[in-house]
Amino acid sequence: xxxxxxxxxxxxxxxxxxxxxxxxxxxxxxxxxxxxxxxxxxxxxxxxxxxxxxxxxxxxxxxxxxxxxxxxxxxxxxxxxxxxxxxxxxxxxxxxxxxxxxxxxxxxxxxxxxxxxxxxxxxxxxxxxxxxxxxxxxxxxxxxxxxxxxxxxxxxxxxxxxxxxxxxxxxxxxxxxxxxxxxxxxxxxxxxxxxxxxxxxxxxxxxxxxxxxxxxxxxxxxxxxxxxxxxxxxxxxxxxxxxxxxxxxxxxxxxxxxxxxxxxxxxxxxxxxxxxxxxxxxxxxxxxxxxxxxxxxxxxxxxxxxxxxxxxxxxxxxxxxxxxxxx
Amino acid sequence: xxxxxxxxxxxxxxxxxxxxxxxxxxxxxxxxxxxxxxxxxxxxxxxxxxxxxxxxxxxxxxxxxxxxxxxxxxxxxxxxxxxxxxxxxxxxxxxxxxxxxxxxxxxxxxxxxxxxxxxxxxxxxxxxxxxxxxxxxxxxxxxxxxxxxxxxxxxxxxxxxxxxxxxxxxxxxxxxxxxxxxxxxxxxxxxxxxxxxxxxxxxxxxxxxxxxxxxxxxxxxxxxxxxxxxxxxxxxxxxxxxxxxxxxxxxxxxxxxxxxxxxxxxxxxxxxxxxxxxxxxxxxxxxxxxxxxxxxxxxxxxxxxxxxxxxxxxxxxxxxxxxxxxx
Numbered sequence: 001x002x003x004x005x006x007x008x009x010x011x012x013x014x015x016x017x018x019x020x021x022x023x024x025x026x027x028x029x030x031x032x033x034x035x036x037x038x039x040x041x042x043x044x045x046x047x048x049x050x051x052x053x054x055x056x057x058x059x060x061x062x063x064x065x066x067x068x069x070x071x072x073x074x075x076x077x078x079x080x081x082x083x084x085x086x087x088x089x090x091x092x093x094x095x096x097x098x099x100x101x102x103x104x105x106x107x108x109x110x111x112x113x114x115x116x117x118x119x120x121x122x123x124x125x126x127x128x129x130x131x132x133x134x135x136x137x138x139x140x141x142x143x144x145x146x147x148x149x150x151x152x153x154x155x156x157x158x159x160x161x162x163x164x165x166x167x168x169x170x171x172x173x174x175x176x177x178x179x180x181x182x183x184x185x186x187x188x189x190x191x192x193x194x195x196x197x198x199x200x201x202x203x204x205x206x207x208x209x210x211x212x213x214x215x216x217x218x219x220x221x222x223x224x225x226x227x228x229x230x231x232x233x234x235x236x237x238x239x240x241x242x243x244x245x246x247x248x249x250x251x252x253x254x255x256x257x258x259x260x261x262x263x264x265x266x267x268x269x270x271x272x273x274x275x276x277x278x279x280x281x282x283x284x285x286x287x288x289x290x291x292x293x294x295x296x297x298x299x300x301x302x303x304x305x306x307x308x309x310x311x312x313x314x315x316x317x318x319x320x321x322x323x324x325x326x327x
Numbered sequence: 328x329x330x331x332x333x334x335x336x337x338x339x340x341x342x343x344x345x346x347x348x349x350x351x352x353x354x355x356x357x358x359x360x361x362x363x364x365x366x367x368x369x370x371x372x373x374x375x376x377x378x379x380x381x382x383x384x385x386x387x388x389x390x391x392x393x394x395x396x397x398x399x400x401x402x403x404x405x406x407x408x409x410x411x412x413x414x415x416x417x418x419x420x421x422x423x424x425x426x427x428x429x430x431x432x433x434x435x436x437x438x439x440x441x442x443x444x445x446x447x448x449x450x451x452x453x454x455x456x457x458x459x460x461x462x463x464x465x466x467x468x469x470x471x472x473x474x475x476x477x478x479x480x481x482x483x484x485x486x487x488x489x490x491x492x493x494x495x496x497x498x499x500x501x502x503x504x505x506x507x508x509x510x511x512x513x514x515x516x517x518x519x520x521x522x523x524x525x526x527x528x529x530x531x532x533x534x535x536x537x538x539x540x541x542x543x544x545x546x547x548x549x550x551x552x553x554x555x556x557x558x559x560x561x562x563x564x565x566x567x568x569x570x571x572x573x574x575x576x577x578x579x580x581x582x583x584x585x586x587x588x589x590x591x592x593x594x595x596x597x598x599x600x601x602x603x604x605x606x607x608x609x610x611x612x613x614x615x616x617x618x619x620x621x622x623x624x625x626x627x628x629x630x631x632x633x634x635x636x637x638x639x640x641x642x643x644x645x646x647x648x649x650x651x652x653x654x
Contacts, residue, residue: 160595161594162597162631168625171588171592174503175504176582176585177502183625186623262589266594267593268488268489268491268494298492299510300417301490304489
């Protein structure tokens with residue numbers, strides 16, 4: 001048995017735990033997803049049900065790879081993950097979840113090592129190992145979708161800070177008298193370029209447009225339901241040449257660049273990788289972020305800043321989670 | 328000779344290179360300053376003159392300690408210092424200074440190892456080794472005087488970033504439509520709580536006050552020259568119970584706390600040490616910073632944030648510079 005495992009190819013299972021869906025994948029050491037398995041999270045039914053759903057996806061994958069050795073299970077989870085990668089506290093959208101020893105319970109059920117990391121950090125790690133960040137020892141990762149999250153890669157590792165909460169780029173403030181953010185503060189960049197604000201700003205511009213007899217692809221894409229507007233939708237409309245979408249994304253990109261200037265001034269890490277729904281957007285959005293950042297950051301950094309597009313898309317969650325247990 | 332040096336006590340020379348003054352000190356391994364030496368910087372006369380002034384202060388100190396071994400010379404300098412601690416680029420207030428191999432030239436003259444670090448980082452290091460940060464592995468250091476600078480201590484070392492420019496807390500932005508900052512950006516916290524803004528804000532409040540027949544200690548302390556207002560002056564007036572000074576510092580402290588909330592959300596380092604001219608201020612200013620920070624930072628950090636007063640005052644520059652060559 002020992003001799004056999006020594007020559008087997010390995011893989012890891014990566015799990016992206018969302019509020020509504022659990023997406024699992026078997027990932028090889030080159031970051032390729034070999035197979036996938038999906039389950040409803042059933043977050044409202046409490047931790048035991050969610051844990052059972054997670055275990056179910058693992059048990060669906062394991063029998064498919066009898067010729068490979070599974071090195072472990074990595075999970076990307078919303079909420080604050082303990083520094084030892086074992087416990088999750090207060091993830092949003094997962095009811096009754098309070099310091100659950102998630103890793104231990106899963107590990108006991110599947111007899112494999114289990115490690116957990118915050119979902120934005122997991123996506124950052126995926127880009128670091130297999131995506132846009134491969135050539136960069138240090139970079140700042142931004143995940144810009146419904147909200148704005150982030151992670152800091154230092155020395156090719158996730159920088160976690162004193163309690164695993166580092167990298168919250170969305171809660172860098174850009175206006176001390178700005179709009180209320182979900183987090184309780186005012187003027188966080190997320191409150192300007194997250195879904196809620198973009199949706200409101202879009203409604204405003206669409207109203208102007210229709211008063212002048214114009215139309216926008218955005219209205220078609222959300223089938224008239226403007227609450228469904230989020231960066232992905234606007235990105236797609238902009239890709240199709242829609243003027244309103246282009247204006248909104250340019251404006252939002254400039255604000256993102258403004259927030260990033262503070263981050264670069266603190267960290268002196270000039271490389272930014274931006275993923276999330278926005279990664280569907282045309283290049284001009286990335287240019288808007290980069291040019292705003294370059295104008296606003298301290299002079300010594302200006303020649304070095306660059307804003308790169310994340311390359312792994314939605315797969316970053318699974319791939320990054322798997323890579324938690326790869327080394 | 329070898330045997331003799333082995334049993335000798337050691338010391339290091341620390342030098343605080345300012346735009347107008349060069350302050351040097353011989354510092355023992357406990358961080359005590361044994362002797363000092365001061366010279367005019369003569370910054371406008373170019374690098375060779377400044378370097379000669381620096382060497383002069385060293386040569387004044389060395390003969391005083393024939394019974395101790397000098398382990399080297401550390402310099403704290405404004406401007407960007409190269410990652411190897413050898414070269415300084417573009418320090419403000421030092422004319423014609425462009426990638427000067429400062430360490431090499433001094434080392435050749437005095438036959439001692441020489442290391443350079445940015446002045447804010449040097450003060451942070453002093454507080455880490457001998458001051459308010461001794462008990463903290465990680466902390467954020469803020470130097471709040473004429474401007475607002477900073478340094479990040481990670482694992483008891485200065486975190487320098489990719490090119491030695493990390494920790495520029497003063498250029499964290501708090502209002503994307505805010506006042507122009509010296510750095511070229513808009514709304515940096517320095518543009519709100521640095522000398523220029525505080526001076527303007529004070530003139531405004533003093534004008535209101537005098538229109539109502541009131542007076543302020545601030546006017547006395549600057550002998551009527553309101554351009555001389557800076558955090559140290561306001562701190563002294565506040566310490567003496569002056570109402571205008573107290574209002575201004577409370578307001579400025581709240582803005583500092585707002586900027587620090589972004590920093591803590593990025594770094595997840597909850598301990599802040601604040602020094603500079605402000606460290607003369609009454610405790611209520613520190614309370615204002617801390618309470619603003621606690622209200623605005625993400626919830627998981629709220630129980631842990633604390634704002635401490637730097638304890639080394641002006642000596643931090645010399646002590647921190649010396650500690651560059653101590654280990």
